[in-house]
Amino acid sequence: MQKQKVDPGFERMIGGYGLTTAQILYRMPDHPTFLQSFSWQFEDVAPDYPRLHRFLDHWKREVEAAIHSVRVSHSRLIKPAEVRFARELGWLQ
Template identity: 75%
Template sequence: MPTARVPDPQFRKMLSGFGMTFAEILYRMPDHPSFLQSFSWQFEDMAPDYPRLRRFLDHWEREIEAKIHSVRISHERLIRPQEIRLMRELGHLH
């Protein structure tokens, strides 16, 4: 009896829409309000809701004194539908 194959959990995440996300957060510190500073972060998240990023930003707003100016997001799905072409059979290989 063949053994059931279990898909890799990481692969299942990719199929459900998770992808590599890059966030650049521009912020100002209270003691230097004229300076705009940058924090960059690369992580896996799911577009378009970005639950991991939202949790991080909620934490930032609650726990960090720096005021967020803006957040820029770039997201790339790791797996996406591919173009499939059917080829007609040309002959038999021996």
């Protein structure tokens, strides 16, 4: 019998990864009065966001634009199921 392989994306979801959206507002040195926006969607783990932090560290080292603010939203892709008891059905008895 052949052993089935688990999809790596599914393993990440079980491990806590979820869809993360980051909106970065920044200023370029040649136009400091204008706020510009960069949006990015990726998989990351809340609440530490290691991938986002690596990206922001890279930005600070390599990009001349100064970050004004970062807005983050996150949604786990696999969540506990919500079960609600609506009503008892008479035909189940």
